[in-house]
Amino acid sequence: MAVADGGFRALDEKSLIEYIRATPALSSLLGDDLRALTVKEVGDGNLNFVYIVISSSGGSIVIKQAIPYIRCIGESWPMTKERAYFEALTLREHGRLCPAHVPEVYHFDRPLSLIAMRYLKPPHIILRKGLIAGIEYPLLAEHMSEYMARTLFFTSLLYRSTSEHKREARSNKFDLNREERWREDATADDICNGKGQQQWGSYKAGKQRRGEKNRSKPAIIAEYCGNVELCRLTEQVVFSDPYKISQYNHWTSPYLDQDAETVREDDILKLEVAGLKSMFCERAQALIHGDLHTGSVMVTTDSTQVIDPEFAFYGPMGFDIGALVGNLILAFFSQDGHSDNGKDRKVYKQWILKTIEDTWNLFHKKFISLWNEHKDGNGEAYLADVYKKPELWFLVQEKYIKDLFHDSLGFGAAKMIRRIVGVAHVEDFESITDAERRAYCEHRALEFAKMILKERQRYDTIEQITSALQNIPS
Amino acid sequence: MAVADGGFRALDEKSLIEYIRATPALSSLLGDDLRALTVKEVGDGNLNFVYIVISSSGGSIVIKQAIPYIRCIGESWPMTKERAYFEALTLREHGRLCPAHVPEVYHFDRPLSLIAMRYLKPPHIILRKGLIAGIEYPLLAEHMSEYMARTLFFTSLLYRSTSEHKREARSNKFDLNREERWREDATADDICNGKGQQQWGSYKAGKQRRGEKNRSKPAIIAEYCGNVELCRLTEQVVFSDPYKISQYNHWTSPYLDQDAETVREDDILKLEVAGLKSMFCERAQALIHGDLHTGSVMVTTDSTQVIDPEFAFYGPMGFDIGALVGNLILAFFSQDGHSDNGKDRKVYKQWILKTIEDTWNLFHKKFISLWNEHKDGNGEAYLADVYKKPELWFLVQEKYIKDLFHDSLGFGAAKMIRRIVGVAHVEDFESITDAERRAYCEHRALEFAKMILKERQRYDTIEQITSALQNIPS
Numbered sequence: 001m002a003v004a005d006g007g008f009r010a011l012d013e014k015s016l017i018e019y020i021r022a023t024p025a026l027s028s029l030l031g032d033d034l035r036a037l038t039v040k041e042v043g044d045g046n047l048n049f050v051y052i053v054i055s056s057s058g059g060s061i062v063i064k065q066a067i068p069y070i071r072c073i074g075e076s077w078p079m080t081k082e083r084a085y086f087e088a089l090t091l092r093e094h095g096r097l098c099p100a101h102v103p104e105v106y107h108f109d110r111p112l113s114l115i116a117m118r119y120l121k122p123p124h125i126i127l128r129k130g131l132i133a134g135i136e137y138p139l140l141a142e143h144m145s146e147y148m149a150r151t152l153f154f155t156s157l158l159y160r161s162t163s164e165h166k167r168e169a170r171s172n173k174f175d176l177n178r179e180e181r182w183r184e185d186a187t188a189d190d191i192c193n194g195k196g197q198q199q200w201g202s203y204k205a206g207k208q209r210r211g212e213k214n215r216s217k218p219a220i221i222a223e224y225c226g227n228v229e230l231c232r233l234t235e236q237v238v239f240s241d242p243y244k245i246s247q248y249n250h251w252t253s254p255y256l257d258q259d260a261e262t263v264r265e266d267d268i269l270k271l272e273v274a275g276l277k278s279m280f281c282e283r284a285q286a287l288i289h290g291d292l293h294t295g296s297v298m299v300t301t302d303s304t305q306v307i308d309p310e311f312a313f314y315g316p317m318g319f320d321i322g323a324l325v326g327n328l329i330l331a332f333f334s335q336d337g338h339s340d341n342g343k344d345r346k347v348y349k350q351w352i353l354k355t356i357e358d359t360w361n362l363f364h365k366k367f368i369s370l371w372n373e374h375k376d377g378n379g380e381a382y383l384a385d386v387y388k389k390p391e392l393w394f395l396v397q398e399k400y401i402k403d404l405f406h407d408s409l410g411f412g413a414a415k416m417i418r419r420i421v422g423v424a425h426v427e428d429f430e431s432i433t434d435a436e437r438r439a440y441c442e443h444r445a446l447e448f449a450k451m452i453l454k455e456r457q458r459y460d461t462i463e464q465i466t467s468a469l470q471n472i473p474s
Numbered sequence: 475m476a477v478a479d480g481g482f483r484a485l486d487e488k489s490l491i492e493y494i495r496a497t498p499a500l501s502s503l504l505g506d507d508l509r510a511l512t513v514k515e516v517g518d519g520n521l522n523f524v525y526i527v528i529s530s531s532g533g534s535i536v537i538k539q540a541i542p543y544i545r546c547i548g549e550s551w552p553m554t555k556e557r558a559y560f561e562a563l564t565l566r567e568h569g570r571l572c573p574a575h576v577p578e579v580y581h582f583d584r585p586l587s588l589i590a591m592r593y594l595k596p597p598h599i600i601l602r603k604g605l606i607a608g609i610e611y612p613l614l615a616e617h618m619s620e621y622m623a624r625t626l627f628f629t630s631l632l633y634r635s636t637s638e639h640k641r642e643a644r645s646n647k648f649d650l651n652r653e654e655r656w657r658e659d660a661t662a663d664d665i666c667n668g669k670g671q672q673q674w675g676s677y678k679a680g681k682q683r684r685g686e687k688n689r690s691k692p693a694i695i696a697e698y699c700g701n702v703e704l705c706r707l708t709e710q711v712v713f714s715d716p717y718k719i720s721q722y723n724h725w726t727s728p729y730l731d732q733d734a735e736t737v738r739e740d741d742i743l744k745l746e747v748a749g750l751k752s753m754f755c756e757r758a759q760a761l762i763h764g765d766l767h768t769g770s771v772m773v774t775t776d777s778t779q780v781i782d783p784e785f786a787f788y789g790p791m792g793f794d795i796g797a798l799v800g801n802l803i804l805a806f807f808s809q810d811g812h813s814d815n816g817k818d819r820k821v822y823k824q825w826i827l828k829t830i831e832d833t834w835n836l837f838h839k840k841f842i843s844l845w846n847e848h849k850d851g852n853g854e855a856y857l858a859d860v861y862k863k864p865e866l867w868f869l870v871q872e873k874y875i876k877d878l879f880h881d882s883l884g885f886g887a888a889k890m891i892r893r894i895v896g897v898a899h900v901e902d903f904e905s906i907t908d909a910e911r912r913a914y915c916e917h918r919a920l921e922f923a924k925m926i927l928k929e930r931q932r933y934d935t936i937e938q939i940t941s942a943l944q945n946i947p948s
């Protein structure tokens with residue numbers, strides 16, 4: 001994983017235009033007339049710079065560049081810019097598995113930690129902002145359950161052999177710095193999607209002409225071990241800092257001072273969090289997104305797109321499912337802070353609960369369908385020969401899903417807690433300007449999350465969760 | 475992990491002598507007079523060739539060579555000879571952590587998959603043979619608990635940071651083919667054991683003189699992902715084959731025909747085995763030996779040496795503890811088959827039970843001591859700041875150990891089952907010549923193992939296990 005820092009420079013609007021002009025893969029996407037490019041930095045995330053680039057002829061791209069520290073904190077908190085490599089790798093892999101819900105990657109420049117991808121045009125907005133605005137997305141549960149079922153199932157041992165999982169799932173397309181190679185490899189990759197033997201043939205022929213050796217297959221779990229710095233950031237901000245005094249923690253003070261202290265003193269809660277943290281660090285169950293909150297999803301009424309997988313690694317599936325569900329629950333609790341501007345949020349809260357139910361239930365259904373469909377495939381975790389009896393097959397799947405449900409509840413609750421008493425908060429609450437009111441919403445969310453984290457084993461269905469939410473007195 | 479097969483040749487007694495003569499690191503160990511070397515192949519294991527080499531001047535070494543298939547089955551079952559690399563790497567790492575109980579590695583030749591190590595001289599014998607002979611080893615529990623506590627603790631997240639665990643624990647000493655480098659590196663490694671700054675200095679100076687760059691730190695979990703073929707062998711023979719019809723399975727027929735079928739039809743058993751298999755494949759808890767049965771331990775009354783870690787990888791700690799304890803329980807059940815040759819085995823059976831108790835209880839004690847000793851170290855799994863309150867610290871450790879106990883029971887039971895109805899059996903039973911009597915011992919062991927595998931959560935202490943063993947009617 002030794003990549004020289006050599007060649008890195010942080011771009012700005014001006015130097016980005018020069019970079020695009022000098023990079024045929026990008027300039028060709030933007031059309032011939034490069035004199036009239038408009039570039040706008042729109043990064044509202046915590047870590048990186050994101051530019052929208054539009055040409056006068058109607059072409060458009062998004063450029064994301066990682067810098068070697070955490071943007072919202074500054075150079076005092078260094079963070080490897082290699083995260084862009086893992087983001088590109090994962091956009092590619094998850095995009096291959098679920099192209100309908102992942103923006104296409106056009107180009108990746110490893111020395112610059114720069115990704116060019118499809119611009120998700122307006123009316124696409126960040127899901128979190130839609131939830132704050134009270135907008136219903138009728139296809140959200142359908143789409144997100146599809147994304148999670150496909151990306152998690154196909155990168156798990158239910159679909160892959162252990163060898164594919166640990167070592168040789170596919171060849172590494174990213175260890176190439178010249179964009180020509182990137183594009184050639186993109187062609188090679190198209191084959192995986194069945195786009196034609198012809199292109200693959202000419203790709204190989206080209207390589208042979210130049211006398212290049214076949215690159216060795218890369219590590220898969222092994223490769224993502226390289227994203228450990230981002231994992232450690234999660235370990236710290238999700239599983240450790242909220243449970244101790246930390247300079248980065250904050251909360252709506254003074255209202256939540258007691259709540260924050262109670263979290264730090266809750267032995268049972270901390271015992272449970274330790275178990276989740278171990279699972280996060282040790283269990284390579286699937287290639288997870290790693291940061292799947294409602295700020296990593298862009299939506300319109302028809303379209304749902306998952307962005308920003310820079311925290312991706314082989315981890316527990318429940319961490320992704322829990323991130324999404326936990327952030328939907330945060331949105332639910334924040335509604336009482338948004339309901340005074342003439343618009344009643346009662347109906348909207350019901351839509352959120354329904355979306356939570358549908359997301360899990362559709363995920364469950366789709367995941368099981370994929371598993372049944374591929375039960376005679378490469379996956380060796382549950383050999384058909386051992387588990388073929390229908391009632392046993394059912395039993396095994398029920399147990400897998402039940403465990404996954406409990407993991408998801410645990411991780412979801414941990415993610416809720418950290419957004420209320422940890423370093424990075426969510427706009428759902430932050431946008432409630434009346435501090436006392438905000439604190440009230442946060443307090444209720446925190447109590448619910450603590451209860452779920454400690455008692456999740458007692459819940460068997462998502463409806464039990466949503467009715468618990470329903471029954472919280474105002 | 476791409477290593478050319480180029481350069482490999484299977485050695486025999488004669489070519490081995492030539493190899494030794496041509497290899498200064500080895501010939502110097504054996505003394506000056508290489509005319510009178512005696513070489514004897516003693517491999518009684520299932521996979522590899524092992525040679526004892528003795529010179530007339532009193533020098534001695536053991537040479538182990540892996541071949542690209544499974545020795546006891548033949549070329550029809552290919553198996554990467556790269557297993558020798560992981561064995562060498564692990565002997566080195568475990569030897570560094572617990573030098574008293576791991577033979578020293580003198581030399582490793584990766585193209586030849588050849589390891590030279592310390593010859594464990596007579597009266598060292600394989601522990602399994604000692605158990606069959608009814609010999610008591612008063613220090614066995616003390617030594618094995620020490621080995622397991624140290625190797626498992628120091629390679630876990632209780633001691634290491636996540637970065638050290640996944641990516642950069644120590645530099646890779648084995649990717650060097652020239653034995654001079656190996657020896658230089660051995661010198662460097664000695665420093666880890668505190669053998670003196672002087673040698674380290676001259677090592678570094680030597681490297682600088684030759685203008686060598688510091689080699690980049692290797693992957694750690696990532697590196698061992700390369701040993702996936704050996705993991706898959708375990709997955710197959712321990713967690714899958716015994717639970718289905720397989721050409722390799724066998725048992726004491728006809729006596730155990732019904733027992734074997736019952737195993738294949740036991741839904742609850744197979745549900746539990748699936749959970750253990752997932753844990754084996756997904757959970758990178760520590761650098762485990764991977765094959766820690768009583769045939770991988772050589773003993774005298776004073777000395778206990780762990781050999782043969784070719785299955786090593788980052789896996790669940792309980793797999794090692796369970797292997798040892800499960801094989802001691804097999805030894806216990808086999809005693810009734812050995813008690814007719816004039817010697818009463820009642821007392822010996824009590825010694826085995828006591829050894830099982832002591833092994834676990836001493837392991838527990840030592841593991842917790844190491845954890846307490848290093849609680850302010852690099853390990854981030856349980857930050858002192860979060861868990862500092864003494865009663866919480868205690869609670870957390872109790873939970874960790876309880877989970878580990880249940881994992882160990884589960885894996886131990888699975889290992890017992892596979893030795894009775896799977897491909898590879900144990901000499902403890904195989905040496906009972908009367909088939910009916912053997913089947914009787916095996917049947918009782920199998921029943922016990924199935925019960926433990928299904929009901930292990932109900933056991934809290936090792937004494938509950940040994941008294942269950944005690945109370946089985948003859």
Ligand SMILES: Nc1ncnc2c1ncn2[C@@H]1O[C@H](COP(=O)(O)OP(=O)(O)O)[C@@H](O)[C@H]1O
Binds near residue numbers: 126308
């Ligand atoms: N492909 C895209 N199309 C349109 N807008 C995007 C795209 N990718 C990112 N953005 C915008 O940039 C913001 C930050 O992007 P994100 O990938 O989440 O960066 P960070 O890693 O810093 O959180 C998003 O919230 C979104 O508004």
Ligand SMILES: Nc1ncnc2c1ncn2[C@@H]1O[C@H](COP(=O)(O)OP(=O)(O)O)[C@@H](O)[C@H]1O
Binds near residue numbers: 516577591593595781
């Ligand atoms: N260092 C050693 N000193 C003495 N005998 C050894 C040594 N290593 C292995 N042996 C002998 O060789 C046998 C096979 O070695 P082992 O490493 O278990 O090979 P395998 O991987 O084929 O099981 C052991 O059972 C033991 O009798």
Ligand SMILES: [Mg+2]
Binds near residue numbers: 045046295296308
């Ligand atoms: Mg983001």
Ligand SMILES: [Mg+2]
Binds near residue numbers: 045046047291295
């Ligand atoms: Mg973010």
Ligand SMILES: [Mg+2]
Binds near residue numbers: 046047291308310
């Ligand atoms: Mg991000």
Ligand SMILES: [Mg+2]
Binds near residue numbers: 519520769770
């Ligand atoms: Mg052996």
Ligand SMILES: [Mg+2]
Binds near residue numbers: 521
């Ligand atoms: Mg072996």
